[in-house]
Amino acid sequence: MQGDEACAEGAIVAGCRVFAGYPITPSTEIAERLAIRLPQVGGVFIQMEDELSSIALIIGASYAGAKAMTATSGPGMSLFMENIGLAFMTETPIVIVNVMRGGPSTGQPTRASQGDVMQAKWGSHGDYEIIALSPFSVQEMFDLTIEAFNLAEKFRTPVVLLADEIVGHMREKVVIKLPEEVEIVNRKKPLSKESFLPFKPDEDLVPPMACFGEGFKIHVTGLTHDFSGFPSSVDPGVHWKLVKRLCDKIRLNSEKIIKIDERFMEDAEIIVVAYGAPARSSLRAVRIAREKGLKVGLCRLITLWPFPQRKFLEYAKHAKAFIVVEMNYGQIVREVERCVQGKPVFFLPKMGGDPHTPNEILNLIYEVNEDEF
Amino acid sequence: MRWEVRISGLGGQGILLAGYILGKASAIFDNKNVVQTESYGPEARGSRSKTDIIISDDDIDYPYITSNNVLIALSQDAYNYYKDHVCENGIIIVDEDLVKIEELPRKNVRIYKVPATRIATTIGRRIVANIVILGALCALTSIVSYSALEKAILDSVPKGSEEVNLKALREGYNYGMKLLAESGGFQT
Numbered sequence: 001m002q003g004d005e006a007c008a009e010g011a012i013v014a015g016c017r018v019f020a021g022y023p024i025t026p027s028t029e030i031a032e033r034l035a036i037r038l039p040q041v042g043g044v045f046i047q048m049e050d051e052l053s054s055i056a057l058i059i060g061a062s063y064a065g066a067k068a069m070t071a072t073s074g075p076g077m078s079l080f081m082e083n084i085g086l087a088f089m090t091e092t093p094i095v096i097v098n099v100m101r102g103g104p105s106t107g108q109p110t111r112a113s114q115g116d117v118m119q120a121k122w123g124s125h126g127d128y129e130i131i132a133l134s135p136f137s138v139q140e141m142f143d144l145t146i147e148a149f150n151l152a153e154k155f156r157t158p159v160v161l162l163a164d165e166i167v168g169h170m171r172e173k174v175v176i177k178l179p180e181e182v183e184i185v186n187r188k189k190p191l192s193k194e195s196f197l198p199f200k201p202d203e204d205l206v207p208p209m210a211c212f213g214e215g216f217k218i219h220v221t222g223l224t225h226d227f228s229g230f231p232s233s234v235d236p237g238v239h240w241k242l243v244k245r246l247c248d249k250i251r252l253n254s255e256k257i258i259k260i261d262e263r264f265m266e267d268a269e270i271i272v273v274a275y276g277a278p279a280r281s282s283l284r285a286v287r288i289a290r291e292k293g294l295k296v297g298l299c300r301l302i303t304l305w306p307f308p309q310r311k312f313l314e315y316a317k318h319a320k321a322f323i324v325v326e327m328n329y330g331q332i333v334r335e336v337e338r339c340v341q342g343k344p345v346f347f348l349p350k351m352g353g354d355p356h357t358p359n360e361i362l363n364l365i366y367e368v369n370e371d372e373f
Numbered sequence: 374m375r376w377e378v379r380i381s382g383l384g385g386q387g388i389l390l391a392g393y394i395l396g397k398a399s400a401i402f403d404n405k406n407v408v409q410t411e412s413y414g415p416e417a418r419g420s421r422s423k424t425d426i427i428i429s430d431d432d433i434d435y436p437y438i439t440s441n442n443v444l445i446a447l448s449q450d451a452y453n454y455y456k457d458h459v460c461e462n463g464i465i466i467v468d469e470d471l472v473k474i475e476e477l478p479r480k481n482v483r484i485y486k487v488p489a490t491r492i493a494t495t496i497g498r499r500i501v502a503n504i505v506i507l508g509a510l511c512a513l514t515s516i517v518s519y520s521a522l523e524k525a526i527l528d529s530v531p532k533g534s535e536e537v538n539l540k541a542l543r544e545g546y547n548y549g550m551k552l553l554a555e556s557g558g559f560q561t
Contacts, residue, residue, distance in 0.1 A: 110412075166410070169410070169411070170410045172406075172407065172408050172433075277436075280436055281435050283435075357435075358435050
């Protein structure tokens with residue numbers, strides 16, 4: 001099964017019942033599959049006139065009580081940005097899939113890239129936090145789509161599945177789990193209509209979510225609002241409290257959100273950092289290096305945002321050097337540099353669509369291994 | 374064992390479908406680990422089309438070709454372009470009516486010539502040449518089992534075309550066995 005198709009199947013298992021999107025290579029197969037699958041499970045598939053309306057529709061659908069998703073690539077992601085802010089501000093659980101292709105602009109439709117990593121984090125205006133996950137196999141396209149829905153529902157926030165064209169288009173064996181075989185998280189519901197305040201958080205900073213038509217009085221706005229949901233956009237205290245809480249519900253829970261796949265890390269002196277398709281080249285390179293007796297490990301980031309900074313602080317205590325492998329001209333490498341306390345960080349960029357070959361990574365490992373630190 | 378198979382030709386020859394069927398046969402019915410990737414031009418027909426299938430008993434990290442064991446070339450352009458990527462002692466299978474072997478690969482490679490399109494035409498459907506070549510591949514190598522290919526074909530081809538496709542597989546397999554006997558060689 002293709003990665004994009006596995007993503008669609010993951011969405012179905014997670015409980016997604018609304019998809020709105022505008023087709024774009026290399027994400028179109030997600031829409032194609034869901035156009036067939038959603039009606040079979042009583043869901044709704046809508047092809048919209050553009051990306052602006054696609055994300056607007058799924059925000060509305062989520063507020064109507066459905067788990068909703070859209071999928072796109074870089075150019076569509078740029079158009080999503082305004083409404084990603086709206087979803088964050090209105091605490092709307094939605095899942096956005098970005099199967100990354102070469103940018104900027106329309107760039108390389110059929111080729112892979114990891115150029116939208118910083119865009120996912122910083123693309124919309126104002127202070128916000130995003131959750132972004134990076135699959136490196138077809139199986140993970142399935143598994144992490146479910147995870148994305150669970151995180152969105154748990155924290156009432158938009159979650160981005162940041163895949164790349166390679167993982168989206170390759171075919172691999174995938175185990176489709178049944179809904180009863182996986183953990184499915186559904187949004188918290190308010191218990192009582194008495195003195196109900198739609199944006200009053202519980203201790204975990206997440207307010208229970210009342211949806212339209214359930215009999216609660218709710219007002220939803222992108223303007224700064226208090227617990228009542230009505231605008232209060234002049235009072236500095238209200239704004240501070242709201243945006244701080246929205247960010248903190250992700251920042252303070254980051255340890256619960258973050259997932260890392262560590263290979264050969266026990267005694268690693270050189271740590272290769274990679275995610276998505278290049279992590280597969282990196283894994284091969286690290287395996288070969290280990291066979292030659294080099295103390296090299298792989299830290300594969302499954303969660304890109306929030307960035308696992310505490311983990312890297314720990315790594316920095318033992319590791320001698322870091323090698324960051326990504327299919328762009330320098331994005332996650334900046335996060336690594338920020339977190340490793342001045343330890344040397346080497347960067348292996350790649351643009352154009354081909355992933356790094358294991359040899360390219362291996363050569364840098366050898367070079368770094370020769371260096372004296 | 375890690376097999377790296379490349380199937381290449383022109384858009385319209387069923388290159389990607391052949392790769393899909395081989396991948397499905399190996400992954401689902403032979404229970405191997407498989408990664409299939411593909412590349413093709415924006416044109417629907419006539420541009421260079423290629424799919425790479427990695428088949429392994431172990432988990433597959435790097436999903437692309439590093440040491441191409443088997444190349445199937447169904448066009449002159451594909452043969453010329455990919456022949457030197459085949460590894461030492463690898464094999465190339467060509468459609469002999471579509472590919473002239475004017476220049477040999479630089480490495481020591483065994484070349485098998487199968488008149489796939491001609492066989493397919495005899496069966497009555499030119500477009501099953503891709504299945505003929507899969508039959509030959511099955512005979513010439515131990516990559517995939519015949520029964521797995523059969524099941525994958527039945528799972529993948531349009532309704533009503535099952536019989537002609539299975540016949541194509543059988544004819545291709547028989548031709549491959551004949552080539553193997555003639556060359557006195559062993560299955561790769």
